[in-house]
Amino acid sequence: MSASTTVSEAAPPASGVRSSLVNRLIVRPEIGSALGAVLVFVFFSVITEEFLSPLGVATWLDDASTLGIMAIAVALLMIGGEFDLSAGVMTASTALVTALLAVHAGWNVWPALLVSLLFALAVGAFNGWLVMRTGLPSFIVTLGTFLALQGINLGVTRLVTDTVQVSGIRSSSGYDSAGWIFASTTDLGEARIQASVVWWIALTAIAALVLMRTRFGNWVFAVGGVLPGARAVGVPVVRTKIVLFMTTAFAGWVVGSCNILRFAGVQANQGVGLEFQYIIAAVVGGCLLTGGFGSVVGAAIGALIFGMARQGIVFARWDSDWFMLFLGVLLLSAVLVNNAFKKRAERVRR
Amino acid sequence: MLPVLAGGMVLAACSGPGADVPVPNDRTPVAAGKFESVAVVTHGTPGDAFWNVVQNGAQAAGKDLGVRVDYNSAGDPGQQAKLIDNAVAQRVDGLVVSMANPDALRPSVERAVAAGIPVVTINSGEAESARFGAIGHVGQSERSAGEAAGARLRQAGKAKPLCVIHEAGNVGAAERCGGAMQGYGNATTLQVDINNPTDAQARIKGALEADRSIDAVLTLNSQIAARAVAAVRESRSAAAVATFDLNSDVVDAIRAGALLFAVDQQQYEQGYLPVTMLRLYRANLNAVGGGRAVQTGPAFVDSGTVDAIAGLVAQGTR
Numbered sequence: 001m002s003a004s005t006t007v008s009e010a011a012p013p014a015s016g017v018r019s020s021l022v023n024r025l026i027v028r029p030e031i032g033s034a035l036g037a038v039l040v041f042v043f044f045s046v047i048t049e050e051f052l053s054p055l056g057v058a059t060w061l062d063d064a065s066t067l068g069i070m071a072i073a074v075a076l077l078m079i080g081g082e083f084d085l086s087a088g089v090m091t092a093s094t095a096l097v098t099a100l101l102a103v104h105a106g107w108n109v110w111p112a113l114l115v116s117l118l119f120a121l122a123v124g125a126f127n128g129w130l131v132m133r134t135g136l137p138s139f140i141v142t143l144g145t146f147l148a149l150q151g152i153n154l155g156v157t158r159l160v161t162d163t164v165q166v167s168g169i170r171s172s173s174g175y176d177s178a179g180w181i182f183a184s185t186t187d188l189g190e191a192r193i194q195a196s197v198v199w200w201i202a203l204t205a206i207a208a209l210v211l212m213r214t215r216f217g218n219w220v221f222a223v224g225g226v227l228p229g230a231r232a233v234g235v236p237v238v239r240t241k242i243v244l245f246m247t248t249a250f251a252g253w254v255v256g257s258c259n260i261l262r263f264a265g266v267q268a269n270q271g272v273g274l275e276f277q278y279i280i281a282a283v284v285g286g287c288l289l290t291g292g293f294g295s296v297v298g299a300a301i302g303a304l305i306f307g308m309a310r311q312g313i314v315f316a317r318w319d320s321d322w323f324m325l326f327l328g329v330l331l332l333s334a335v336l337v338n339n340a341f342k343k344r345a346e347r348v349r350r
Numbered sequence: 351m352l353p354v355l356a357g358g359m360v361l362a363a364c365s366g367p368g369a370d371v372p373v374p375n376d377r378t379p380v381a382a383g384k385f386e387s388v389a390v391v392t393h394g395t396p397g398d399a400f401w402n403v404v405q406n407g408a409q410a411a412g413k414d415l416g417v418r419v420d421y422n423s424a425g426d427p428g429q430q431a432k433l434i435d436n437a438v439a440q441r442v443d444g445l446v447v448s449m450a451n452p453d454a455l456r457p458s459v460e461r462a463v464a465a466g467i468p469v470v471t472i473n474s475g476e477a478e479s480a481r482f483g484a485i486g487h488v489g490q491s492e493r494s495a496g497e498a499a500g501a502r503l504r505q506a507g508k509a510k511p512l513c514v515i516h517e518a519g520n521v522g523a524a525e526r527c528g529g530a531m532q533g534y535g536n537a538t539t540l541q542v543d544i545n546n547p548t549d550a551q552a553r554i555k556g557a558l559e560a561d562r563s564i565d566a567v568l569t570l571n572s573q574i575a576a577r578a579v580a581a582v583r584e585s586r587s588a589a590a591v592a593t594f595d596l597n598s599d600v601v602d603a604i605r606a607g608a609l610l611f612a613v614d615q616q617q618y619e620q621g622y623l624p625v626t627m628l629r630l631y632r633a634n635l636n637a638v639g640g641g642r643a644v645q646t647g648p649a650f651v652d653s654g655t656v657d658a659i660a661g662l663v664a665q666g667t668r
Contacts, residue, residue, distance in 0.1 A: 055439035063432050154518050163524055167453045263427055263454030269518045270426060314436045320396060320422045 449475025496529020
């Protein structure tokens with residue numbers, strides 16, 4: 001990810017002025033969040049003993065991981081100029097499909113996972129298709145799927161199980177092997193690293209490569225930046241956007257699978273409201289709400305800030321009543337810093 | 351960082367999912383020792399009136415015993431598990447956990463036990479408590495509390511109750527309704543949203559108007575009880591209202607005769623007792639309850655007992 005790739009972004013391209021290293025750094029969309037992450041990290045490392053301990057690190061990495069997996073997919077979609085409000089509920093829907101098939105229909109966990117993957121991809125494709133077909137804002141379309149999925153989650157779960165949660169997947173066949181992929185843990189010294197952390201890092205690397213190094217990545221910037229222009233130069237706009245919606249649905253499936261196999265149960269109302277955290281992480285990571293600009297690595301760092309702050313506050317033993325206030329101040333400052341850098345970056349580019 | 355971790359995956363011992371730590375079979379992992387800090391991790395959403403009383407109880411016990419009590423909560427089971435992991439990383443001297451979703455918390459609770467931290471479970475998770483290695487449980491069996499409430503309604507001569515569920519994903523709520531409606535062939539349940547009081551009141555009113563034969567409304571939360579009382583009044587229904595849990599509105603309504611009774615699970619005890627139990631365990635290896643759950647309820651508050659309770663509700667301990 002060298003600075004030269006920023007040319008493919010929709011913002012005005014560098015005018016050939018040789019940039020200094022500082023200037024090259026400043027035009028990166030993730031610079032603000034990276035600084036913020038360092039700040040939060042140092043802050044909690046200094047004021048609490050446990051934050052830097054192996055157990056402590058494992059705890060906040062764990063917290064950041066599932067949020068991060070979603071945030072990078074949501075960042076791609078936002079760079080492509082769209083929102084997905086159904087992303088939070090999707091993590092519960094996929095887990096419920098898997099759990100209902102494995103526990104109540106007695107399936108092996110693997111085919112259950114496959115069906116829930118197909119289900120997720122179908123919903124994602126439907127979101128994308130409907131947005132492109134109707135021209136409605138994705139905010140509205142995915143708000144509809146969000147509500148519909150929420151209803152299906154509760155309705156189907158109550159219908160099948162008579163209660164509001166599905167549990168007992170630990171005794172299903174195929175649980176051990178599937179669990180190894182999605183919910184095993186690795187001990188690095190005293191730290192117990194969850195599989196979701198590995199998924200997070202791997203998917204971040206893949207998504208960053210796709211965005212910055214492939215033709216598809218250029219299409220994403222193009223459809224989010226100047227849609228008519230992208231269409232005019234032959235970018236397959238519809239296909240690109242549908243694939244992006246399917247990507248967030250896929251991420252929802254990964255997180256849903258990690259959750260159901262790790263926690264062995266899923267509640268029908270799980271995931272509601274998380275979609276905003278994904279968007280916040282992406283925005284803290286430098287994504288613009290208007291599309292066409294942003295970074296996958298930034299979104300991953302945004303999720304990291306979230307995880308570090310959320311657990312750091314507990315380590316610091318602050319009264320949790322104030323937690324949301326702290327989070328709000330943190331997010332606002334991150335976005336303000338981002339904004340300042342962006343203005344500076346635009347000056348550099350000119 | 352990826353290659354490092356990937357390498358770590360291969361080199362380090364990789365544990366299977368969920369199972370995580372092998373917990374010793376004898377279940378006497380912790381020795382007596384210092385007792386300075388307790389972490390309380392519940393599934394209540396921050397700001398919930400019910401859990402506020404639990405928190406008050408835990409903090410009062412901490413003050414009385416000279417122990418630092420940190421209270422944290424998360425409604426999402428995954429988040430709650432992370433808060434438990436966090437407490438383990440802090441090496442607290444005792445842990446209090448409410449287990450609305452025991453399966454999800456199992457690895458984290460067992461890990462705390464294996465790390466030598468005595469655990470007391472509260473509120474929900476009675477059946478799993480000992481199996482996960484906790485030294486005791488303090489709570490009210492939701493099923494039997496529901497049954498007791500149902501029996502009281504029958505005593506009062508009620509034939510067709512409506513049970514109002516205020517939280518879609520709450521297992522305890524479903525249990526209470528199930529217990530209370532047992533034996534009533536014609537009982538109905540109604541789903542409302544606790545975060546939207548206007549809607550809750552309108553829906554209860556609608557249900558009462560749609561079916562005039564409903565002669566009792568049972569709510570599972572004190573905030574919803576006030577909505578039900580108003581709904582009964584507005585719909586000019588003759589139905590009696592009864593509820594679980596207390597607040598000052600409920601107290602006033604009982605005084606005014608608009609509420610038949612409230613089932614009080616005395617959740618202050620669910621905050622206070624575990625800290626005391628952990629203290630006894632740390633100092634003297636005592637286990638309270640002799641292998642059985644300590645029941646905090648159901649206690650009933652009605653027109654006969656309401657005056658004695660009123661002041662305590664106002665100060666946040668009942």
